[in-house]
Amino acid sequence: MVVLAKAELEQIALPAAQPPLAHVRAVDLSAAPGAARAAAARALVSACEEQGFFRVTGHGVPLELVRAVEAAAAGFFALPQAEKEAGAGRPVGYASKRIGTGGDLGWIEYLLLSVTSAGALPAASFAASTLPCAAAAADGSRSEPSCPLRELLEEYAAAVRRMACGVLELMAEGLGLGPADAISRLVADADSDNMLRVNHYPPRPELQHGSLLTGFGEHTDPQIISVLRSNGTSGLEIAARDGAWASVPPDADSFFINVGDALQVLTNGRFRSVKHRVVVSSERSRVSMIFFGGPPPGQRLAPLRQLMGDGGRSRYREFTWKEYKSSTHRGSRLVDDRLCRFEN
Ligand SMILES: C=C1C[C@]23C[C@@]1(O)CC[C@H]2[C@@]12CC[C@H](O)[C@@](C)(C(=O)O1)[C@H]2[C@@H]3C(=O)O
Ligand SMILES: O=C(O)CCC(=O)C(=O)O
Numbered sequence: 001m002v003v004l005a006k007a008e009l010e011q012i013a014l015p016a017a018q019p020p021l022a023h024v025r026a027v028d029l030s031a032a033p034g035a036a037r038a039a040a041a042r043a044l045v046s047a048c049e050e051q052g053f054f055r056v057t058g059h060g061v062p063l064e065l066v067r068a069v070e071a072a073a074a075g076f077f078a079l080p081q082a083e084k085e086a087g088a089g090r091p092v093g094y095a096s097k098r099i100g101t102g103g104d105l106g107w108i109e110y111l112l113l114s115v116t117s118a119g120a121l122p123a124a125s126f127a128a129s130t131l132p133c134a135a136a137a138a139d140g141s142r143s144e145p146s147c148p149l150r151e152l153l154e155e156y157a158a159a160v161r162r163m164a165c166g167v168l169e170l171m172a173e174g175l176g177l178g179p180a181d182a183i184s185r186l187v188a189d190a191d192s193d194n195m196l197r198v199n200h201y202p203p204r205p206e207l208q209h210g211s212l213l214t215g216f217g218e219h220t221d222p223q224i225i226s227v228l229r230s231n232g233t234s235g236l237e238i239a240a241r242d243g244a245w246a247s248v249p250p251d252a253d254s255f256f257i258n259v260g261d262a263l264q265v266l267t268n269g270r271f272r273s274v275k276h277r278v279v280v281s282s283e284r285s286r287v288s289m290i291f292f293g294g295p296p297p298g299q300r301l302a303p304l305r306q307l308m309g310d311g312g313r314s315r316y317r318e319f320t321w322k323e324y325k326s327s328t329h330r331g332s333r334l335v336d337d338r339l340c341r342f343e344n
């Protein structure tokens with residue numbers, strides 16, 4: 001449940017504007033080695049240069065698994081508030097209406113979880129042991145010891161992390177980088193700082209003047225790559241380089257990929273992290289699941305030498321992921337430009 005006071009609702013109200021539909025490029029991850037794969041790698045690089053956003057088909061993540069996680073997540077969000085709050089925590093755990101520590105509000109409730117390189121959800125990352133069992137609650141029984149939601153999330157995180165690494169390998173190919181795991185290793189490392197977020201945007205409440213609500217305010221994702229999937233509900237919007245918003249057509253079979261700030265740095269600004277937001281306009285609940293692929297805390301980030309060209313100027317000074325992350329978590333607002341502090 002999301003409960004906002006009248007003044008808070010006014011704070012997140014948006015004019016009822018209808019942005020045009022975004023044209024989102026598709027990249028087929030199952031393209032056969034040879035000419036088809038080379039074309040997919042080129043399409044991926046163009047999409048990252050132009051929009052910092054694309055969708056992947058042929059991704060190999062079983063849709064039955066995806067639908068099962070989504071159903072279990074919907075079951076979790078339908079639990080009584082007190083049970084959901086048993087898994088509450090900051091920044092990881094269950095939360096509603098507040099995003100980050102800078103005062104951002106949204107018409108949203110969510111689970112934010114750390115993920116190990118094997119896809120497991122470490123108990124220390126959130127009150128995992130208290131994550132209520134959605135299936136047990138649904139049939140009224142509290143005696144079921146296993147928690148299908150937790151198991152499903154782990155299976156899902158492992159599958160999506162593998163896919164994210166596949167995307168980063170194809171990207172390395174398209175950029176002409178050697179070795180093939182030049183970027184993916186940053187997400188595949190045992191210490192990589194990967195996260196999984198499950199967002200629930202309840203249907204919008206009756207509002208005066210038909211205004212819309214901010215579900216998740218405008219921001220870029222700080223990590224290398226984000227892999228997003230939603231239950232076929234609209235609401236996600238991306239900004240073009242000129243700042244114009246466009247609405248992403250829902251697609252329940254593909255995954256959407258966002259370029260994050262760290263990838264912008266690695267590519268010396270050739271790829272730009274995509275500004276995006278979620279606007280709640282629907283009569284239907286939106287459930288989205290996002291895997292954030294981040295490097296290990298001590299990883300130094302700077303433009304990859306192979307992408308600098310001879311005598312090229314580095315647009316960013318070197319910093320560690322831990323440094324960047326702590327700068328993003330010190331009361332920063334979603335909309336803030338976090339990379340500018342690291343520009344040369
Ligand atoms: C206001 C904030 C919330 C956020 C950390 C930040 O300081 C700026 C980026 C936000 C974001 C967006 C992507 C992910 O959802 C997230 C977990 C992340 O790493 O950066 C969130 C952070 C959050 O919700 O705490
Ligand atoms: O819920 C969504 O579709 C997007 C949310 C988002 O951008 C995020 O969690 O970083």
Ligand SMILES: [Fe+2]
Pocket residue numbers: 219220221276
């Ligand atoms: Fe995001």
